[in-house]
Amino acid sequence: MLVCLAGLAAGVGLWSGYLPVPPQYNPFAPIDLTAPPNLLARFKLYRLKHDRALCLQALARTDAEFRPLEDQPGGQCPLVNIVRLSRAGAGFSRSFTASCPLAAAWEIFRHNTLQQAARAHFGQPVARVDHVGTYACRNVYNRPHARRSEHARANAIDVTGFVLADGTLISVQRDWNSKGQPAKAAFLRDIHQGACRAFNVVLGPDHNAAHANHFHFDMGSYWTCR
Structure with missing residues (x-):
């Protein structure tokens, strides 16, 4: 007692x-999204899921370029607590809609993993992140009887590659197991492992054939790093 x-x-x-x-x-x-994540980071990120104002406040303390979006409660895949992210240190192949917690986790990732790994391996920053989207109203692997994908809530992003400041492209599909470009392979391994400190779910080429060409990052309800 x-x-x-x-x-x-x-x-x-x-x-x-x-x-x-x-x-x-x-x-x-x-939460300070620019600081190295500690054991409380996941709890603090979880709080952002249910507190739109707190999440927007955390993002506003970074230099990310974003705008809040109105909730879209209707339809088969409603969207709540979402933002449009156009730039976060590096640019993106295109801007995207994301749940605010996903955008917050991205800030942790890019401050504490992405740019640090780029400078460690190549001596220069990442200038652009290539991705194939966040929102898609579908089930996992498009299976009829599967649960809804985190993409159906704009709570996931699929990243295919990174472009350095000098224009060098690092492709997940081509360079994950590259023998001729060991620095690129090492960079991608560091990215994969570092992402696990920011996102709840991280899936890469070693997970299965469906992820051979991209990293899947999401803020779903369970944790895994594969």
Whole structure:
């Protein structure tokens, strides 16, 4: 009983701000999407799913170029808590609609994995990310009786490649197992592993044939890194 009361008191103290805890270690403090993710990052990202204002506030503290979109509650695949993301440090092959938590996770990924890996392997940043979309009103693998894909909620993105500042293209399909371009293969491996710290689900070419040409990142309800 005393342990429960102590835990409750600590929680109230953290939430109210009476306990002086650094923001990165306070589960109730707003998430800093540019900071390295710690054990509380997933909880803080989960809070953004149900708090549109908090999510937009977190994105606004970065240099991402985005605009909030109105919810689209009708139809077979309703969209809620969504934004249009046009640029996040690097550009994109095209802008896209994303759930706000997916956009937030992308910010963690690009600040703490994407650009760091590019500079480590090539001495220059990524200038553009190539992708094949986020939103598609469909089931997983388009199977008639499967559950809805996270793409049906704009809660997933499929990334096919990266273009460096000097114009060099790194392709997931071509370079994942490249023997002639080991730096590109190593970069993609680092991207895959680093993405697992930001997104709930990360699938790559080693997962199955359907992902041979892209990375799948999503903010679904379970965690896996394959």
